[in-house]
Amino acid sequence: MTQVSSIPNPVTNRNLHAARQRALPGTPGTRPVGPTSRQAQRPVKGRPRFLSSPRPPRLGSFYYSVGRPFLGALLTLILILPVLLVCCVVALAVAIDFRDLNKVFFAQQRMGQGGRPFTIWKFRTMQASAGGHFESWRDGQEQDRVTRLGKVLRRSHLDELPQFWNILRGDMAYIGPRPEMVEVHWWAQRSVPGFDARLWVKPGISGLAQLGQGYVGSDAEAYGHKLRADLQYLSHLSFLQDLSILCRTPLWMLRLRGWGLRPVVVMTPAKPVVPKVSGGVARPLDSMIVEAGRVS
Numbered sequence: 001m002t003q004v005s006s007i008p009n010p011v012t013n014r015n016l017h018a019a020r021q022r023a024l025p026g027t028p029g030t031r032p033v034g035p036t037s038r039q040a041q042r043p044v045k046g047r048p049r050f051l052s053s054p055r056p057p058r059l060g061s062f063y064y065s066v067g068r069p070f071l072g073a074l075l076t077l078i079l080i081l082p083v084l085l086v087c088c089v090v091a092l093a094v095a096i097d098f099r100d101l102n103k104v105f106f107a108q109q110r111m112g113q114g115g116r117p118f119t120i121w122k123f124r125t126m127q128a129s130a131g132g133h134f135e136s137w138r139d140g141q142e143q144d145r146v147t148r149l150g151k152v153l154r155r156s157h158l159d160e161l162p163q164f165w166n167i168l169r170g171d172m173a174y175i176g177p178r179p180e181m182v183e184v185h186w187w188a189q190r191s192v193p194g195f196d197a198r199l200w201v202k203p204g205i206s207g208l209a210q211l212g213q214g215y216v217g218s219d220a221e222a223y224g225h226k227l228r229a230d231l232q233y234l235s236h237l238s239f240l241q242d243l244s245i246l247c248r249t250p251l252w253m254l255r256l257r258g259w260g261l262r263p264v265v266v267m268t269p270a271k272p273v274v275p276k277v278s279g280g281v282a283r284p285l286d287s288m289i290v291e292a293g294r295v296s
Contacts, residue, residue, distance in 0.1 A: 051115070053197035058237035067239055068173075075174055075246075076167065083164050090158055094123050097149045105162060110179035113202045117182055118171040121162035125150025154215075155256040163205050175242050176204025177230040184218075191220040198230045206249040208233040208241075 058064060094104050106124040109117050126145040146154065153159040166172040172179070177198035180188060189195040204210075209229035216222035233241065 051196050051199060053194050053200070056197070056200060056231075056234040056237070058234060059200060061237065063239055064237055068237075068242070071239070071242065072167070072174055079164070083161060086158070087161050087164075090123055090153065090161065093149060094125075094153075097147055098124065109182050110203070111182050111185040111199065112171055112179060113199060115196070115199050118166070118179075120171075120179060121165055123153055123159040123162060125153050125159050152256075156253050157205075158253075160205055167205070171202070173202040173204045174206065175233075175245050176201050176207055177233075178207060178210055178226075179203035187218075188220075188223045192224050192227050195223070195227055197234070198227065201234065206245055208245060211245065211248050211252050 091104050095101050098104070103124050106122045106126075107119050108122070110120040112118040125147060127147065129145060150159070163172055167174065185195070207230070209226045212229055213222065213226060216226060
């Protein structure tokens with residue numbers, strides 16, 4: 001088992017600017033709301049000044065500051081050996097599928113806590129794309145590149161197991177909003193007001209939105225539902241909620257509903273999608289307490 005031969009370099013100023021241009025085409029002279037390249041590479045300490053969304057009140061609780069880190073450390077001690085064993089089996093299967101040990105893992109830049117990009121690791125499930133990853137996602141070409149084994153890994157979320165390394169590094173948590181590609185995040189932030197509220201916490205492998213949606217493609221309305229679920233999680237952050245998500249995650253994986261069950265929606269210039277609450281009236285994020293409904 002061999003990792004990819006080269007690890008992507010940290011995001012540079014030029015790369016960040018190019019990512020913005022790919023995510024927001026046809027808008028010369030505009031600048032998406034978000035961190036500058038220098039801020040994006042700076043460690044997150046205290047309140048990120050560039051986040052436009054208010055800080056969720058539950059982030060000041062005892063559970064968030066003490067209980068949640070303790071739960072993460074306990075899960076690491078319990079899961080480290082089983083995860084390593086399963087990773088060895090899956091890595092061998094991927095190496096046989098691609099007939100190349102250097103193609104077992106796939107690395108990609110994702111948007112992390114406070115808008116700081118980090119490198120996420122996954123098992124490779126798709127053939128190489130002729131264009132960029134964002135262009136392939138935008139044009140709905142990902143399903144055509146997924147291998148047979150890759151479909152099983154994506155539907156069961158077993159392709160996410162290498163992100164256990166991201167948890168050990170401190171880039172991710174077990175539960176939290178799903179990290180998006182840097183370009184996808186800026187696209188979603190323009191299409192869904194308040195989307196950067198997800199960046200207040202570390203991204204997670206599992207979460208409330210992940211258990212209710214699965215793969216949403218490049219659909220602005222679906223990203224609005226994703227934000228609703230993430231706001232629901234942040235508004236009711238507690239041990240019981242995290243325990244519920246942890247118990248539901250294996251059941252969701254066994255149902256094989258994580259990917260490929262939704263029609264591909266090719267991204268078009270979308271009007272901003274404002275998350276709605278009961279009564280159909282949108283409210284500011286600091287007072288938004290929504291009921292996470294499952295996206296049909």
